[in-house]
Amino acid sequence: xxxxxxxxxxxxxxxxxxxxxxxxxxxxxxxxxxxxxxxxxxxxxxxxxxxxxxxxxxxxxxxxxxxxxxxxxxxxxxxxxxxxxxxxxxxxxxxxxxxxxxxxxxxxxxxxxxxxxxxxxxxxxxxxxxxxxxxxxxxxxxxxxxxxxxxxxxxxxxxxxxxxxxxxxxxxxxxxxxxxxxxxxxxxxxxxxxxxxxxxxxxxxxxxxxxxxxxxxxxxxxxxxxxxxxxxxxxxxxxxxxxxxxxxxxxxxxxxxxxxxxxxxxxxxxxxxxxxxxxxxxxxxxxxxxxxxxxxxxxxxxxxxxxxxxxxxxxxxxxxxxxxxxxxxxxxxx
Numbered sequence: 001x002x003x004x005x006x007x008x009x010x011x012x013x014x015x016x017x018x019x020x021x022x023x024x025x026x027x028x029x030x031x032x033x034x035x036x037x038x039x040x041x042x043x044x045x046x047x048x049x050x051x052x053x054x055x056x057x058x059x060x061x062x063x064x065x066x067x068x069x070x071x072x073x074x075x076x077x078x079x080x081x082x083x084x085x086x087x088x089x090x091x092x093x094x095x096x097x098x099x100x101x102x103x104x105x106x107x108x109x110x111x112x113x114x115x116x117x118x119x120x121x122x123x124x125x126x127x128x129x130x131x132x133x134x135x136x137x138x139x140x141x142x143x144x145x146x147x148x149x150x151x152x153x154x155x156x157x158x159x160x161x162x163x164x165x166x167x168x169x170x171x172x173x174x175x176x177x178x179x180x181x182x183x184x185x186x187x188x189x190x191x192x193x194x195x196x197x198x199x200x201x202x203x204x205x206x207x208x209x210x211x212x213x214x215x216x217x218x219x220x221x222x223x224x225x226x227x228x229x230x231x232x233x234x235x236x237x238x239x240x241x242x243x244x245x246x247x248x249x250x251x252x253x254x255x256x257x258x259x260x261x262x263x264x265x266x267x268x269x270x271x272x273x274x275x276x277x278x279x280x281x282x283x284x285x286x287x288x289x290x291x292x293x294x295x296x297x298x299x300x301x302x303x304x305x306x307x308x309x310x311x312x313x314x315x316x317x318x319x320x321x322x323x324x325x326x327x328x329x330x331x332x333x334x
Contacts, residue, residue, distance in 0.1 A: 026058035026333045033327030040321040050085035051076055056333075057095075065101040069109075077176040090171030094140060106148040112164055114139045115196045116147075116157035117211050118229045120245050124265040125276035126296035127310030127325045132282040133263050136227065136247055138213070140164045143192055153202035160195055163188040186215035186225040186254035198229075205235040221254030242266045257285040274298040288317035304331050 036048040054074040061067045070093060077090040097111015120133035130137075143161025150156050163169075165188070169179035181190045198211030208231070215225040231245035243265040252259035260283045267276035275297050282290040296310035305328065312323040 028056035029331045035325040071095040090174040092171040109145045115159040125267040128294035128312040160192045184218040184220040188218040223251035
């Protein structure tokens with residue numbers, strides 16, 4: 001499960017001509033929360049985690065069509081093994097690089113980026129919405145990434161990359177250590193031999209995405225990984241939406257198992273309130289099935305702060321758990 005809420009401040013190209021060439025833009029958010037496994041068939045799993053996540057992103061325009069960008073994250077970089085409160089915090093660059101506009105419809109980014117593949121992590125509402133889908137999110141990849149609006153409201157995203165194995169893979173504070181290709185894992189190759197391609201199309205009140213990726217086997221891995229993802233969302237009104245995503249992987253993570261992920265999410269807003277529910281499944285050939293049912297409620301204050309709570313019921317291969325969470329998100333900057 002991920003505690004992070006996406007911070008979308010990666011600039012593709014410069015701002016409008018009305019902005020000065022040396023314009024610096026930034027924004028961020030602070031999330032404070034508690035996630036607790038309140039009951040579990042495995043007693044040792046009943047852990048309460050009081051966490052904090054800080055995300056800070058910025059961009060600096062230069063020249064006629066260029067910009068530099070970064071996203072810094074501070075969070076607990078180790079999974080909890082016991083009850084904890086704001087422990088194991090480390091700060092690291094999740095994204096950093098340069099971007100250039102190539103005409104009016106295409107941009108290219110070079111550096112450390114989160115490639116486009118899947119939408120659950122960004123578009124599904126609720127505290128536990130990406131509990132299983134977070135498994136296949138691509139983050140902290142070094143490479144070259146292109147986005148192009150080929151049709152009206154249609155965007156093609158393409159990237160060649162590998163998992164960050166530079167000094168930027170370490171963290172300040174609690175040090176997570178430097179990643180190495182010796183650690184293995186699909187995509188952790190140190191070479192630009194991994195590819196992700198997605199097409200995102202908006203049409204009226206609908207958004208569609210299809211994508212594919214190929215991650216080369218790392219040290220000690222049995223196979224390359226190949227993955228496909230497809231999603232659709234529909235806004236019935238300004239108040240009600242539905243979202244669905246399916247993903248399938250051959251040799252997931254470079255291993256021998258195939259994996260299938262399904263997420264169905266719906267939400268309803270009323271005044272300052274937002275309510276959402278999620279059904280999700282993970283099916284691993286050699287690891288059994290995980291089913292998640294979750295509900296959430298959020299209240300947005302007039303100053304932009306958001307207070308949320310959620311409840312999730314998880315059945316992981318027969319081990320049943322109940323999770324409860326509450327969080328406060330404070331945006332700033334911009």
